[in-house]
Amino acid sequence: MSQWVWSGLRWGIRTTRYPVRRDEAPGVTPGFPVARPLEAPLARADPYEVARLVERCPTGALLQREDRIDVDPRRCVHCFRCARDEAQPMPWSLSYEWAAATALRRAAPPPGGRDASASDAAAARLGRPFSHSVHIRVVDAGDCGACLHEVKQLSNPYYNLHRLGFFFTPTPRQADILLVVGAGADQMRTALEKTFAAIPTPRTVIAVGACALSGGVFGSSFASSAGVGSIVPVDIEVPGNPPPPLAILHALLVATGRAQPADWAAHSIRREVLTSAGGDASRRESMTPDEAP
């Protein structure tokens, strides 16, 4: 047995410094296209080129606006078609702090308030006691396996989510966070509802991956929902197909109030979906679009 002790020690510590320091290691994120203004070389005067670029997106994640092309991260599946466009490639950002709060969460009063126990929305806020001991129940509602695998990667020493006080639990009775992956297949509906109901309040629901947010490439069909939001009330959304482990880690930190959610609205994403309902957009950390080659 001692061989394991020695080899374990010899491998040393490889854990990321995130969230204390940004993790810049290559290959930790697939990145996202960045909204771009309609200026040279993609001028407003060339509507054909703009439409052609927007239509390359298979899931409708690119949206043509009057003065820009927007990106809806909830739909992007990293097919890279827009980034690999020969004539007009979309700029690409290798960020990963993608988790955004839904309108449901933003509407919730901060924990500890007088009316905190009254509303459903308040039940979504994990208060101070949860900041360093949170248990997570993961449910697969029709995932292709990639999102689930990235969640699993959080346990490996590179990410080691235990150091931040997060633990996966097999039983929903002990869970504080319900983490859902997958598009929301109809045949998983009851299982997902039952799991959610078994989690005591306060509880937070995190939907992970483009499929869980918008149905992804599957979209809405007769056998699955376009996202799990129609089955359980989602508080935090993590876009990506799949979101890398760091993005999921960021979502967990957001859920416990230890990181600021991404402000997609500041990057002119589909406003009706992600614009703050009464929030303080100025205080939110915005995504830094460091452009990829």
Next chain:
Amino acid sequence: MERTPLAAPLPEDLSACIELRGHLGGLTHEIECHEDSLKALCVWITQTLGYAFAGLVVEQETRWSLRYLFQSTELPSRWIHVLVRGPLEQTRYPSVTEVIHVADWHEREAEDLFGLVFEGHPRLGDFVLHDDAWQEGLAPMRREFDPANAPRVRTPNPDWRPQRIVHAPGAFGMPIGPVYSGICESAHFLLETVGEDVIRALPRFFYKYRAVEKIAEGRQAEDALLLAERINGLTAFAHGLAFAQTLETIAEIEIPPRAAKLRVFLAELERLRHHTGAIAEICESTALGVAASQAAMLEEELLRISGRLTGHRYLFGLAASGGLTRDLGDAELAAVIAPARSILRQLEALERRLVRTSSFLDRLEEVGIVTQAEARAYDLVGPIARASGLARDLRRIHPYSGYGEYDFDVPCESEGDGYARLRVLFAEARQSMRLMAQALERLPAGPVRAPKPTQHARAAGAALGWTEAPLGAALHWVRIDERGAIVRYRIIPPSFVNWHAFHLAAEAFAFQDFPIILASFGLSVSENDR
């Protein structure tokens, strides 16, 4: 039409009732036969010719077309397609499950999705469409099924309970799933026992049924490829490649030599990463923490290498009809070899530590056994078949992307237990590294994508594409119309074939071995459910 001789002459009584139609794409014999002689023909193909049943593709055209796929299990490469046709009013066909055990699940699926009845099948019903969620006789894969008119939301009955089979004094059932254990894909297993040992292990799948094959219909082939990649996100490139190959066969596209080499490189990089992850799962299931962490770290390093090289950690968005969507620089490719070699060396060191750890081996050796005879009867594929002494590998027997020119071994073990499966994973990881290095030797310059066929050259048609995915043979059948839209898409993933035999490994072993057997199978639920 030219008649290519098969390995053995057809028996007299059969040759009268069938029509042999030579080749499709050079290597395929198509035999149309009357339903009455189907069983006898299947027996002849599997037992006299020694072919393996590979799948059943049902198509609803102006008539029903039931296409039974058989593949040669040794060189020369040959496929036999047996076609049974019938008018649309006729929904009853003979079952071949009695003579070909693998056809069992294929027929059950066709019964659920097309509303066809296979006479003589021992058990039809509740399979893809769960009886507690869907009304009887919906048959969603039929042309006349209108998704818009189907009840939009199906909520399975919360009071559903699995049906017990074992009725003995003291017998009890342990239902597991669909939400169970730590982080795992949704599936249900009913373990029945009278004490320690599992007597019956009945899986119930398709909780994750997203109707991929149905929603692909009408989509442009290029967009359906995105679905193919997401059948199993962990082996996305292999599935994307199989799909792309069907389109290339239909349109008779020749891929550039550089693309063929890069495809092999990426497919093997994916296999190496997948197997490293599978090894981590097995270590995890035996609660060997340090080993699980080390394998998981190596897997993460391979994910990062993939991400840095291609942009995506799981190689999404690379496979394309005619080659690849993007080129990879020679310097970047070469820069992968050294770290990959170092990862393989660490993996080998991990293997040496594992085989010295008796507490680990005790959990794997002689646990979850699938014998060679069972593997043959269930026509298993991939590492599981090879761990049971069945040296089946499409890269060797039905080469694609130029695999025929590479020098590699097909590792094989004979015990069929968890330890044999683990050894096969390690051995295949070594072979993948060899193949990656070979693919980069004498890598030709040039384009990585064949020029798009001109509009008028776009052909309607159907073809079978295949790859040896990390989990085993992945078969994709695609029919497209002249606009390039999907008419019929049928995926026969390796997990669908191998889950069928899972009960063999789980039965007669103790309860506490179940998670280890599950991990040593390492199958995907997603690609099974589709």
